[in-house]
Amino acid sequence: MADEQYWAVIPAAGSGERMGSDLPKQYYPLCGKPLIEHTLDRFCTHPRIKGVVVAIAEHDRYWRELKLSYANEVLFVTGGAKRCHSVLNGLKRAEQIGRAQDWVLVHDAARPCVRKEDIDRLLSVLADDPVGGLLALPVRDTMKRSQSDNTVCETVEREGLWHALTPQMFRLEPLRRAIEAALAEGRLVTDEAQAMEFAGAAPRLVEGHPDNIKITSRADLALAELYLRQQAQEGCG
Ligand code: CTP
Ligand code: MG
Numbered sequence: 347m348a349d350e351q352y353w354a355v356i357p358a359a360g361s362g363e364r365m366g367s368d369l370p371k372q373y374y375p376l377c378g379k380p381l382i383e384h385t386l387d388r389f390c391t392h393p394r395i396k397g398v399v400v401a402i403a404e405h406d407r408y409w410r411e412l413k414l415s416y417a418n419e420v421l422f423v424t425g426g427a428k429r430c431h432s433v434l435n436g437l438k439r440a441e442q443i444g445r446a447q448d449w450v451l452v453h454d455a456a457r458p459c460v461r462k463e464d465i466d467r468l469l470s471v472l473a474d475d476p477v478g479g480l481l482a483l484p485v486r487d488t489m490k491r492s493q494s495d496n497t498v499c500e501t502v503e504r505e506g507l508w509h510a511l512t513p514q515m516f517r518l519e520p521l522r523r524a525i526e527a528a529l530a531e532g533r534l535v536t537d538e539a540q541a542m543e544f545a546g547a548a549p550r551l552v553e554g555h556p557d558n559i560k561i562t563s564r565a566d567l568a569l570a571e572l573y574l575r576q577q578a579q580e581g582c583g
């Protein structure tokens with residue numbers, strides 16, 4: 347469709363428990379500015395993304411300190427108890443300004459290194475897809491399943507296994523409905539694709555770049571800085 351519209355929803359309402367600090371990880375300094383600003387840069391300057399909705403925790407004291415001035419519209423909503431609730435709030439807000447069948451890219455605030463070329467690949471690969479899909483990485487290591495005492499109970503066949511990354515791109519209303527239906531059944535989906543899967547759809551996996559890491563622990567910060575510097579040198583990102 348020539349007049350396709352794209353929106354982004356950025357869940358940023360987590361507390362970053364695994365970082366073990368009071369400062370939520372999305373506000374950690376990274377290459378001289380808060381982590382979330384790197385993430386927002388990628389979406390708020392993207393020529394095909396019309397607007398960005400950010401989900402912020404209810405008592406977030408840091409969001410208003412950010413100095414944001416972007417060409418694309420940035421709106422915020424209050425997040426919820428789990429990532430899926432935050433995303434749902436963001437989708438509802440996006441539906442107020444967008445159209446039911448517009449595409450929406452849901453992207454973790456905690457993934458500041460996503461490349462523009464990866465976003466562009468997602469847009470182009472999924473352009474004619476009836477469902478949508480997600481950036482993903484094929485699993486490289488041999489996979490083991492453990493029992494409770496951390497001894498191996500089986501080796502899991504790696505063939506066909508992928509890491510699910512973000513952005514995940516679906517159409518606004520179908521995604522909002524799929525998440526609502528999952529929640530109504532008590533399923534706290536951990537990504538958008540899982541909600542679509544529960545709705546009977548088969549999201550498409552689009553191979554992304556391995557530097558699109560999710561900041562989870564402190565060790566990831568140094569790696570993210572390395573990737574961001576590398577991207578700046580390569581003139582991408
Ligand atoms: N997120 C959110 N609302 C929640 C929980 C998470 O918007 N209730 C967001 C986070 O801010 C993050 C993304 O979802 O950008 C991915 O979640 P995760 O990496 O798990 O972040 P946290 O939940 O903040 O970290 P932790 O699980 O260690 O507490
Ligand atoms: Mg979490």
